[in-house]
Amino acid sequence: KRLADEGCKLVIGVGFMLTDAIKEVAPLYPDTYFMLIDGVIENPPPNVVCYTFKENEGSFLVGALAGQMTKKDKVGFVGGMDLFIIHKFEYGYKAGVKTVNPDCEVLVGYTGNFTNADDGQKIAKQQFDAGADIVYHASGACGLGVIKEAQARGEGYYAIGVDSDQDYLAPGRVLTSMIKHVDYAVWLSIESVLKGTFKPGIVSLGVKEGGVGLSPMKYTKDKIPPEVLEKVEKLRKMIADGVFKVPATEEEFNNFVPPQIP
Incomplete structure (x- = not known):
């Protein structure tokens, strides 16, 4: 919430224990993008992407x-x-x-x-x-x-x-x-925000995707x-x-x- 208030374009939460926090805060800041790593929010809001790993x-x-x-x-x-x-x-x-x-x-x-x-x-x-x-x-x-x-x-x-x-x-x-190439997931998310190609949803990275x-x-x-x-x-x-x-x-x-x- 503090990061969104400070005007961050993208807020990244690492760890499944941040799932509830992002689920609660993201709808309040529709102009801020949120990325959750290792957690899943079913049917996430349009400004949330979840990255998991195989x-x-x-x-x-x-x-x-x-x-x-x-x-x-x-x-x-x-x-x-x-x-x-x-x-x-x-x-x-x-x-x-x-x-x-x-x-x-x-x-x-x-x-x-x-x-x-x-x-x-x-x-x-x-x-x-x-x-x-x-x-x-x-x-x-x-x-x-x-x-x-x-x-x-x-x-x-x-x-x-x-x-x-x-x-x-x-x-x-x-x-x-x-x-686990968390760095790669973060890079993908930042790139999507910078290029205007951000898509909400759940992304799973495995061997094929270069995630593990x-x-x-x-x-x-x-x-x-x-x-x-x-x-x-x-x-x-x-x-x-x-x-x-x-x-x-x-x-x-x-x-x-x-x-x-x-």
Whole structure:
């Protein structure tokens, strides 16, 4: 409201917790554009656009990498709060693992929050102790604890980061990160306002749209066999081409039939 009062042409809200605020304020400022990231307003007003991401697709790719790189046929997943948006990460990851390594077990734990790194480290420790050698997190700041635990374990153990490129947090111990290109969504929204092409509605960005993908793996790429990366790239192209649909829910995962990789 304050930003709209100050005359901002575009107000950007990042995070689903701002959904109600934008829903309430946007109709009061019809000459101001509003962009909501990671939240959905059904039938939004003409000045509101919502951007979501197909986190399940990006998570599928890190799962396909983890499923090939594990030496123990056991990997882990640490989620934050038990919400639909985090389930997208979990089931996409599981589907990726299953596609490349059907014998691999996926251990799952939730911290119940997005803020306590100690909680993330505790669950990662449990999963590593139970035999996992790679743990992917979608848990906000809790993930710093997951990465810390992988770093403490040393050689042979990896964390997988999320949202931004977290590889630098523990060089060589973060296998990759599942990047959500929020910057790209913001750029698209700003461009539409500047060009006068703004359209209200809900936009979902996945692999095909360039909304999700893997980090450049600056510190680990030389440790990953080329054939492993080739398989991940083949799967990325298959998703982009619509050859198969990546599950986002438990029901979709239970009905998921892994694709044949050419």
